[in-house]
Amino acid sequence: MSPKTPAPAVRPHVAPSPHIAAKENVTHIMLWVVAALAPTAIWGVWNMGLVAVVLLVSCIGSSMATEWVWNRLAGRPQSLIDGSALVTGLLLALALPPRTPWWMGVAGGIVAIGLAKMLFGGLGWNLFNPALVGRAFLSVSWMGVLADVRPFPGGWYEALDVPAVAGHDAITGATRLAIASADRAAGGAYGVDLADHYAPLLLRNLEGSLGEVSGLLLIAGGVLLIAKRIIDWRIPAGYIGTVALLSWAFGSDPIFNVLAGGVLLGAFFMATDYVTSPMTPTGRLIFGCGCGLFNVVARFFGPMPEATTFAILFMNGLVPLIDRGLRPRTYGWVSRRG
Numbered sequence: 001m002s003p004k005t006p007a008p009a010v011r012p013h014v015a016p017s018p019h020i021a022a023k024e025n026v027t028h029i030m031l032w033v034v035a036a037l038a039p040t041a042i043w044g045v046w047n048m049g050l051v052a053v054v055l056l057v058s059c060i061g062s063s064m065a066t067e068w069v070w071n072r073l074a075g076r077p078q079s080l081i082d083g084s085a086l087v088t089g090l091l092l093a094l095a096l097p098p099r100t101p102w103w104m105g106v107a108g109g110i111v112a113i114g115l116a117k118m119l120f121g122g123l124g125w126n127l128f129n130p131a132l133v134g135r136a137f138l139s140v141s142w143m144g145v146l147a148d149v150r151p152f153p154g155g156w157y158e159a160l161d162v163p164a165v166a167g168h169d170a171i172t173g174a175t176r177l178a179i180a181s182a183d184r185a186a187g188g189a190y191g192v193d194l195a196d197h198y199a200p201l202l203l204r205n206l207e208g209s210l211g212e213v214s215g216l217l218l219i220a221g222g223v224l225l226i227a228k229r230i231i232d233w234r235i236p237a238g239y240i241g242t243v244a245l246l247s248w249a250f251g252s253d254p255i256f257n258v259l260a261g262g263v264l265l266g267a268f269f270m271a272t273d274y275v276t277s278p279m280t281p282t283g284r285l286i287f288g289c290g291c292g293l294f295n296v297v298a299r300f301f302g303p304m305p306e307a308t309t310f311a312i313l314f315m316n317g318l319v320p321l322i323d324r325g326l327r328p329r330t331y332g333w334v335s336r337r338g
Contacts, residue, residue: 026123030083032230036221037090037211037269044213048098052210056093058102059134062109063089070118084123088112091131091269094211095262095309096138097146104142108134128316129276135309176207176260177305184252184300194256201259208306211265222268231272234281238288239267239295246296262308263295270308276316283322290315 045052067085071078079085092108112134120126139146176197200206202216211218225231243263244254258264271277271291278287291311298307 026082026084029230030087032225032228033087033269034083034090036224036230037094040094040211040214040217040221041090043217044094044098044210047204047206047213048210052098054102055096055098055100055105055210056090058105059093059096059109060086060089062106063092063113066110066113067118070114076122079122082123084117085113088117088130088134091211091265092134094265095131095135095209095270097208098210100138100146104138104145107141108138111137124275126275127319128313129270129273132270132309132313132316136313139309176201176205177299180252180256180260181299181305194253197256198259201256208260209262209265212260212262215259215264218264218268222264225268225272231268232281232284234285235272235277235288235291236267238285239263239271239292242289242292243296246293247300250296250300252300257296257299261299261306266291266295266308266312271312271315276319278319278322278326280323280326280328283319283326286322286326287315287319290318 041052041056045056064080064085068078068080070076089109089112092112093105096105096108112130115137116128116130116133117123117126179192180194201212203214205212205214222231222236226233226236240258240263244258247257248254267288271288278284294314295307295311298311299305304310
């Protein structure tokens with residue numbers, strides 16, 4: 001009888017964490033975000049034409065070029081394949097008025113990637129959302145250019161038919177929000193019915209930023225990302241819920257205030273950025289509510305009716321504090337021994 005052949009020894013595989021890998025990677029996630037935003041971008045191009053194409057190309061092209069050049073000069077592996085620069089450029093373009101000059105789109109993309117992302121160490125190290133940093137830079141540097149909205153040859157822009165703007169050839173500012181703000185300040189003297197704006201804000205809004213062209217498409221894209229578990233529902237729910245509740249508390253139409261401006265784009269696609277949002281579920285809910293709170297306070301009591309950019313950036317700065325305050329309990333730790 002021959003002796004049994006000993007079983008081969010199992011050699012352990014030693015490697016740093018994480019040890020459980022998911023099939024989704026960064027590129028997979030970024031492509032889903034692009035897919036969720038694509039209908040909005042396409043609808044904007046369909047309605048606004050060449051100016052929207054120029055804005056998209058300038059923002060996306062400068063963002064990707066800046067990352068490529070930075071990696072090349074730093075001698076680092078190219079990271080364009082992860083898709084984050086593509087998403088940053090797309091979000092920046094959607095956060096800007098469609099008639100933004102191409103050179104401003106280029107400047108915004110360079111600042112978004114170079115200053116807000118690569119200078120911090122690249123993807124995963126940035127404290128603030130890069131697209132919003134680019135948007136804030138353009139707002140502060142060329143506020144007059146961004147606020148100057150004129151009728152576009154061909155008729156895609158139409159001045160609102162309300163007494164507040166009657167007889168004007170141009171409107172400066174985020175038109176619907178500015179008119180609502182002026183009507184509140186005048187105690188309703190302009191007779192603006194905010195409910196009349198539901199349909200255009202949902203389906204075909206030709207005022208404001210490129211990404212505001214259809215609230216319905218933004219909602220559909222956000223729901224898609226939630227269903228795919230790409231984003232956590234707590235951030236947009238806290239954000240949108242807080243905006244609606246506080247708008248109602250301040251005596252304004254909550255549905256209008258959710259649909260108008262950049263609330264939907266910010267709640268679903270910018271505040272949910274993995275790197276610049278809290279790690280814990282409770283922290284994400286607090287973060288979303290904080291974004292909504294500062295957005296509404298700035299909208300109703302500040303000089304800018306549209307404050308989504310600065311509301312999210314402000315809360316980005318508080319994320320380390322939120323994460324520290326809600327740090328999960330260490331496994332196996334006890335507070336007191338008997």
